[in-house]
Amino acid sequence: xxxxxxxxxxxxxxxxxxxxxxxxxxxxxxxxxxxxxxxxxxxxxxxxxxxxxxxxxxxxxxxxxxxxxxxxxxxxxxxxxxxxxxxxxxxxxxxxxxxxxxxxxxxxxxxxxxxxxxxxxxxxxxxxxxxxxxxxxxxxxxxxxxxxxxxxxxxxxxxxxxxxxxxxxxxxxxxxxxxxxxxxxxxxxxxxxxxxxxxxxxxxxxxxxxxxxxxxxxxxxxxxxxxxxxxxxxxxxxxxxxxxxxxxxxxxxxxxxxxxxxxxxxxxxxxxxxxxxxxxxxxxxxxxxxxxxxxxxxxxxxxxxxxxxxxxxxxxxxxxxxxxxxxxxxxxxxxxxxxxxxxxxxxxxxxxxxxxxxxxxxxxxxxxxx
Amino acid sequence: xxxxxxxxxxxxxxxxxxxxxxxxxxxxxxxxxxxxxxxxxxxxxxxxxxxxxxxxxxxxxxxxxxxxxxxxxxxxxxxxxxxxxxxxxxxxxxxxxxxxxxxxxxxxxxxxxxxxxxxxxxxxxxxxxxxxxxxxxxxxxxxxxxxxxxxxxxxxxxxxxxxxxxxxxxxxxxxxxxxxxxxxxxxxxxxxxxxxxxxxxxxxxxxxxxxxxxxxxxxxxxxxxxxxxxxxxxxxxxxxxxxxxxxxxxxxxxxxxxxxxxxxxxxxxxxxxxxxxxxxxxxxxxxxxxxxxxxxxxxxxxxxxxxxxxxxxxxxxxxxxxxxxxxxxxxxxxxxxxxxxxxxxxxxxxxxxxxxxxxxxxxxxxxxxxxxxxxxxxxxxxxxxxxxxxxxxxxxxxxxxxxxxxxxxxxxxxxxxxxxxxxxxxxxxxxxxxxxxxxxxxxxxxxxxxxxxxxxxxxxxxxxxxxxxxxxxxxxxxxxxxxxxxxxxxxxxxxxxxxxxxxxxxxxxxxxxxxxxxxxxxxxxxxxxxxxxxxxxxxxxxxxxxxxxxxxxxxxxxxxxxxxxxxxxxxxxxxxxxxxxxxxxxxxxxxxxxxxxxxxxxxxxxxxxxxxxxxxxxxxxxxxxx
Numbered sequence: 001x002x003x004x005x006x007x008x009x010x011x012x013x014x015x016x017x018x019x020x021x022x023x024x025x026x027x028x029x030x031x032x033x034x035x036x037x038x039x040x041x042x043x044x045x046x047x048x049x050x051x052x053x054x055x056x057x058x059x060x061x062x063x064x065x066x067x068x069x070x071x072x073x074x075x076x077x078x079x080x081x082x083x084x085x086x087x088x089x090x091x092x093x094x095x096x097x098x099x100x101x102x103x104x105x106x107x108x109x110x111x112x113x114x115x116x117x118x119x120x121x122x123x124x125x126x127x128x129x130x131x132x133x134x135x136x137x138x139x140x141x142x143x144x145x146x147x148x149x150x151x152x153x154x155x156x157x158x159x160x161x162x163x164x165x166x167x168x169x170x171x172x173x174x175x176x177x178x179x180x181x182x183x184x185x186x187x188x189x190x191x192x193x194x195x196x197x198x199x200x201x202x203x204x205x206x207x208x209x210x211x212x213x214x215x216x217x218x219x220x221x222x223x224x225x226x227x228x229x230x231x232x233x234x235x236x237x238x239x240x241x242x243x244x245x246x247x248x249x250x251x252x253x254x255x256x257x258x259x260x261x262x263x264x265x266x267x268x269x270x271x272x273x274x275x276x277x278x279x280x281x282x283x284x285x286x287x288x289x290x291x292x293x294x295x296x297x298x299x300x301x302x303x304x305x306x307x308x309x310x311x312x313x314x315x316x317x318x319x320x321x322x323x324x325x326x327x328x329x330x331x332x333x334x335x336x337x338x339x340x341x342x343x344x345x346x347x348x349x350x351x352x353x354x355x356x357x358x359x360x361x362x363x364x365x366x367x368x369x370x
Numbered sequence: 371x372x373x374x375x376x377x378x379x380x381x382x383x384x385x386x387x388x389x390x391x392x393x394x395x396x397x398x399x400x401x402x403x404x405x406x407x408x409x410x411x412x413x414x415x416x417x418x419x420x421x422x423x424x425x426x427x428x429x430x431x432x433x434x435x436x437x438x439x440x441x442x443x444x445x446x447x448x449x450x451x452x453x454x455x456x457x458x459x460x461x462x463x464x465x466x467x468x469x470x471x472x473x474x475x476x477x478x479x480x481x482x483x484x485x486x487x488x489x490x491x492x493x494x495x496x497x498x499x500x501x502x503x504x505x506x507x508x509x510x511x512x513x514x515x516x517x518x519x520x521x522x523x524x525x526x527x528x529x530x531x532x533x534x535x536x537x538x539x540x541x542x543x544x545x546x547x548x549x550x551x552x553x554x555x556x557x558x559x560x561x562x563x564x565x566x567x568x569x570x571x572x573x574x575x576x577x578x579x580x581x582x583x584x585x586x587x588x589x590x591x592x593x594x595x596x597x598x599x600x601x602x603x604x605x606x607x608x609x610x611x612x613x614x615x616x617x618x619x620x621x622x623x624x625x626x627x628x629x630x631x632x633x634x635x636x637x638x639x640x641x642x643x644x645x646x647x648x649x650x651x652x653x654x655x656x657x658x659x660x661x662x663x664x665x666x667x668x669x670x671x672x673x674x675x676x677x678x679x680x681x682x683x684x685x686x687x688x689x690x691x692x693x694x695x696x697x698x699x700x701x702x703x704x705x706x707x708x709x710x711x712x713x714x715x716x717x718x719x720x721x722x723x724x725x726x727x728x729x730x731x732x733x734x735x736x737x738x739x740x741x742x743x744x745x746x747x748x749x750x751x752x753x754x755x756x757x758x759x760x761x762x763x764x765x766x767x768x769x770x771x772x773x774x775x776x777x778x779x780x781x782x783x784x785x786x787x788x789x790x791x792x793x794x795x796x797x798x799x800x801x802x803x804x805x806x807x808x809x810x811x812x813x814x815x816x817x818x819x820x821x822x823x824x825x826x827x828x829x830x831x832x833x834x835x836x837x838x839x840x841x842x843x844x845x846x847x848x849x850x851x852x853x854x855x856x857x858x859x860x861x862x863x864x865x866x867x868x869x870x871x872x873x874x875x876x877x878x879x880x881x882x883x884x885x886x887x888x889x890x891x892x893x894x895x896x897x898x899x900x901x902x903x904x905x906x907x908x909x910x911x912x913x914x915x916x917x918x919x920x921x922x923x924x925x926x927x928x929x930x931x932x933x934x935x936x937x938x939x940x941x942x943x944x945x946x947x948x949x950x951x952x953x954x955x956x957x958x959x960x961x962x963x964x965x966x967x968x969x970x971x972x973x974x975x976x977x978x979x980x981x982x983x984x985x986x987x988x989x990x991x992x993x994x995x996x
Contacts, residue, residue, distance in 0.1 A: 031471075034478045036464075097531045103693075105560035105680060111534050112556075123461070123474050124505050141531040151530055171505050172461035172475045 032058035033088055033245060034177060060084025078243075082191065085245040086205050090145045091174040092120045093238055095195040095202050096129055096152070096166060098137035117194035117238025118142065118166060119247060120173045121276065125150075128272060129237030130252055131157045131164040142168045145203050156279040160221040160287075160341075162252055163267065163275045176239060179246035181270040184225070186210050192229040192251050192264075194238025206230040208262075210248070216303060216338040217265065222345060223338050224265045225249045231264035240266040247272070274345050286350050288368070291317040294326065300336035309358070310334060319366050320357065327363075328356035399506055401440045401497075401519035405430065412440045420492040426483035430517060431494040440519070441504050447493075454485065454493065458504050465495060474503055537678040539667075542567075544681040544703055545581050547644060550667035551678065552577055554660075562690055563706035563719075564681060574630075574651040577661060579668075583724050584643045590619050597634075601625040604632065618670060624662075626652055633662045637670055644670065687830065692717065694841065695735050699809070700830035702823065705731065715844045721814075728793045728814040731827065735836075738806050740845040745769075747806055748780040748799040755784065757981040758887075763788045764976070775829040777802065787815070788976050789952045794818045798828060803835040805844065857882065861895055861965055865992035867985060887977040891986065894968040901966060903938055906959045907931065910940035913957065922946050926954070935991045937962050939969075954978040956986065963995040 028041040030050050037058050039051040052072055056063045060083055061076035097115040101107030116133030120126070127142065134140060134154045142152040150168040157164035190210050195202045208229030215226045227240060231251045240249040249266030278285045292315045299306035309327035312320045320326075328334060330353055332343040344353070352369040403410040408421045410432075417439055422432040434454065438445055446455040452467035464473035470484040485495045497519065498508045506521035541548025542564055552569045555577065559568035570576040594611055601623060608624035619638040626632065633648040646668045650658040672679070682688050687700035690707070694714055705719040715736065721729040741747045748769050756766055766784045773779075779800040786793050792815040800807050811827060813819040852868045860877035870891070873881040882891045910929045917923050927943035939960035946953050952975040960967045971986050 031478045036473050036476045036478065038476070099532055105682065106557040109535060109540075109557040109560070109678070109680070111532050113531055113533070122502070123477075123479070124502055139529050139531045149530060169505070170460065171458070171503065174475070174477050175479070 030055060033085070035088060058084075060087075081243065082189075082207065085191070085241070085243065086193065089176065089239070089241060089245045090193065090203050092176040093145060093193045093203050094118045094120060094127055095143040095199065096127075096133055096137075096140065096237060097143060097199065098134070098140040100136060101138065115195060115199060115234055116236040117234065117251070119176050119237075119239040119250065121175050121178075121247075123171065123173050123175050125168040125170045125173060126155075127152070127166040127168065128250060128276065129164055129166055130250065130267075131159045131162045133237045134164045134166060135159070140166065142166065143199075143202065144170075144173075156284065158275060158279075158285045161267070161271060161275050161285060162221075163250065163272065165276070165279055176241075176247045177245070178269050178273055179242050179244070179248045181268065183242065184210060184213060184248045184268065186212055189243045190225075190227045190229045190248065190266075191241045191243070192227070192231055192235060192238060192266075193241070194231075194235035194251060196230075196232035196234040198234070201234070206235075211263070213268070215265070216336065218301075220265070220338065222271050222341050223268070224252070225268050227264050227266060228262040229264065230262075231266070271345065282350075286348060287344055288348060288353050290368070291315060292320055292322075294337060294340060296336045306335050308335060310337065310340060312357070318368060320355070320368075321359065324357045324359045326355050326357045330354050331356075397442075398523045399440050399504075399519070399521040401436060401501075402516060404514070404516050410436060412436065420488060420490075420494070422494075422497070425486070429481075429483035430497045431483070431486070432497045434493045434495050436497070437495060437500055441501075441506075441521075443504070452487075454495065456500065461503055463500060463503060467493070472499065535678045537676050539677040540680060541672045541677050542681045543672045543674075543679050544683040545642065545644075546672045547579070547581075547668065547670055548672045548677050549579075549646075549669070550664045552661075552664050554657075560680060561707065561711075562682075562688065564683075564688075565706055567680065571657060575649070575654065575657050575661065577646070577648045577665065580645045580647075582643050582645075583722050584638055584641060585724065588638065588643070590621075590638055593636075594621050597621070597623060597636075601632070603627070604630075628652060631658050633658075633665050635665060635668060637668075639670065644668075687826075689830070690717065690719075692733075692735075696834035696836055697733070697735065697807075698830070698832040699731075699733060700827055701731055702819075702827070705729075714841075726814050728791055728812060729819070730810070730812040732808075732810050732812075734808045734846060735844055736806050736808070736846050737838075737843045738801060738804050740843060741806055744799040744801040744806050745780045747808065748782065748797070751797065751799075751808070752782050754981075758977055758979050759784075759786070760788070760976055760978045761980075764979075772798070774800075774825075774831065776832055777807075779828075785815070786976065789947075789950060790974075790976065792816065796824055796828075802833050804838050805836050807833070859893070859895055861897075861996050862962075862967075863994050863996065864893070864989055866989055884982070887982065888974060889977065889982055890970075890972045891989070892968075892970045896966045896968070898961060898964045898966045901961070901964075903931075903961055906961060906966065907940050910942060910957070910959050914942055917942075917944060920946075922948055932958075934960070934987055937991075937993075939990070945975075951975075958990070960990070962993060965995050967993065 028043060028048060030037040030041055032055060035058065037054050039054040042049040053063045056074050059076065060080040061074050062080065064073040066073070094117065095115055096118050097113055099111050100114050101111050116129060118127040118129035121128050134157060140152045140154065141149050143149050150170055152166045152168045155165045155167050188210050190208050192206045193203055196204065206229045208227050210225060211228050212226035214223045216223055225240065225248065229240065231253050233253045235251045236253040238251050239247050240251050242248050247269050249268050250272055251264065251266045275285055292312045294310040295313050296310055297306055297308035299308060309325040312324040312326060313322055315322050326334065329340060329343040330347040332347065334340045334343055352367055354365060354367045356363065356365050399413060401410060401412050403422065405422065405424060409416045409418045419435050420433040422430055425431050434445060437443055437456065441458060444457040448455070454465040456463040456465070462475055465485045467487055468484050470481045471478050472481050481496055481499055483496055485493060488494060501508050501519045504521065506519050508517065508519050510517050535551065538551055539548050540551045545564055555569040555571045558570050559566055565581050567579040568576060590613060598609055604625040604627045606625050608622060610622045612620040617639055621636045623634045624632065629652055631650045631652045635646040637644040646665055648661045648665045650661050683703040686703055688703055689698055689700050691698045701719045704722045706722055707717065708720045709716060709718040715734065717733045719731040742750065752766065752769055764784055764786045767782050769780055769782045771778060772781050777800040779798045781796060781798040783794065783796045793812050794815055795810055795812040797810040809828065809831065811819065811824045854865045854867055857864045857866045857872060857875070857880055859880055866882060869886050870882045870884050873883050879894045883889070907929065914925065914929050918925065924945045924947070926945055929940050929942045932939050932941045937960050939958045942957045944955055946955060954973045954975060956971045958969040969990060973982055
């Protein structure tokens, strides 16, 4: 018994002596872009010394070592950063494939397939994609970047927001990091990863910039992002990322104008996180049931900035009357239907809405239940 | 040095892995407790642990033991760094005391609240974060303040995406044909009754298979020449026939012009004629050659091995599914769909048997707001038919209630025996939601469908409520009297129901026909100049004597005087019968304001009934002399 303990002690002492420094450095962790660098780190004189090659290569830099001169050469460029970003983020991007047969005899014979893309946002198999990708889909199959396939099922779907959540039974996946919405501005690099056109182009990458924020299209329920990163059918549901590999939007080829080059659109990350949280809390995106419809001004329809409000129409009950013009919702000014939808997205909790409206030249405020 | 040894010893003593239970990831995991409990229900057993509590913004912390007991995860504790390494199939979580950043498979993830040590040294970890990462769902019941963590046993439910069929041949087991699968072509048409099947690569490259019953007097040779003639405007490449087998005569044509290549086969058997036609882009040699090969592989046989069966016949029936109407009905396999597939709410199916043009299954779906309730529609149809049809030829049961598998009905039956038709019909009316359904099954006598068959058809009906917002109003196109219009003769006018059309009108002579029943009415007007009604009766009687000599005519009611309002008419009634048809004729002669009206109405035997007789009388009553 004594001999055994002594041997261990000696072995342990040797370890300590060999490392030679004053403190157990293994409690210092280094992460590059969220991924742990699994090498020992040394603390000396309050300075952290990291293994050069491991950290540099984790960043995408190239490290060349000249043994003769004991020199290390690190070369790094934006290009490398982007290539490394793609490598890091790719495991979070999936392809969604399925059958779209209508049950008819020809449908069963032909078994047509269609596909889109998706992003893993939770490590236990939750994926966000476009609602239109998974609408009426059968035999939904998710293909990971590694090539593994899993059957999936649609948990939630909202067609107005064009977002849906798909779940697969797989743990330990790499989720995407959401970008801070305030950092999304025109001019910044935007990278789209997805599977456009053909399944042989799985997880291919296109790059552009954010061309515009808070863009409104006739069929977009909320405000969307415009980018020139090429997005084609099949990219739908896939991620638009910033240069740090964070999610700034979900690509939506649905809005692509026919024959318009360089103009593609994405659902911004704040709408995505709103949808996810609403799905998790309520099983759907809450919207008030209104006893009227709204019409925006012609300026708003064509996208001109305007101070005009939304006109109330088709009233079927409640306090408002046809012709009332709503100028604010829950104290947020609204001049277009997109403004209205965004205001609901930002403030509606299921307990009614407060509208500010004008009638006959006078301004009123009213709280509508529901 | 002493300090070192002490530190080393403590380090050594602490680096002892605490192995957990064997991996049981396929088993169900359940944790249930209320905050404040120290005995938690873990996988069905009560386990006493250090009390869980809520920290930070509502984060529930539980002792590490709860995780290991519930999930069977392996735990490793690194004392120096106060790091917890949790291992679970596919997932490794690294947590550190007081560190709000965790690692999942090496990726940093933020925690709402970090793990911490209690005063008495227990390691407390965030329940939701770990449970969800291990694939469980965490729920909180506000009413009972109970937290439940649940992971169902992992089952890969759901099937993977499928491609087009893999069998090398495709065919129909009912009509007994099969052909090599047209790889590269999509099926664009497959009719409900299996009569029409079509494939296409693109609009210039198609293959079509059409099956029709063979006519009794089908002349193969004549048809062969006929088809050859229609291909006159093309270059004939092949024209072969094979009549060696009387039960399977074959013809084959190939023809081409600058843009199209046609390859056509026809197989004639006693029951069915199969036409298999390919039309290809003349410039695309590859597609054309492959297409011709596929056509040649067509065979009047069907074996189950490696052949995809297109036939939808099951136990002798085909199930017809009208999706937008949420309606399903089984139809006997030898029936085809005779109505257009474009009509949303009315469907008719007839027998393929060429001798039988009577058997019929018809379905109609209408809005209750337009036709009334099922009972009302049944009564309306019943009365309409009873009054329209000849009571000597058509007999009706009373309306009664009946119960079928999925609905209750009001129904009646009627039997018809006449020259043109011997039939037995069951007319069934039922409703669901805001729509009324009328299904009728008509069989040919003397060999009608067995009652069990009719019952099977009606019991096979499966219906679900129709979304009236999506579907809207469905009316029945009744061809009922939609009002009247005025027929103008030179010297008279007459009010005529809108269902009658003017076939000819010379001013003094008008011929009308009823579009519903093909009843004919001829009116000729002559100026009388002093004629008396007595003369009219004499003329009528002489006409009767003339008719008596006609072999095909039988007098039903001898000439007598009748009154229609104030006008007097002579009326003669007789039947004209030939081998295939029988009709009833009413000849009437009347006088009004010195005009003599010669009226002849010919009713077909089946509809010689109350309704039409009354209609005729009303029309005659409305005659006004100008």
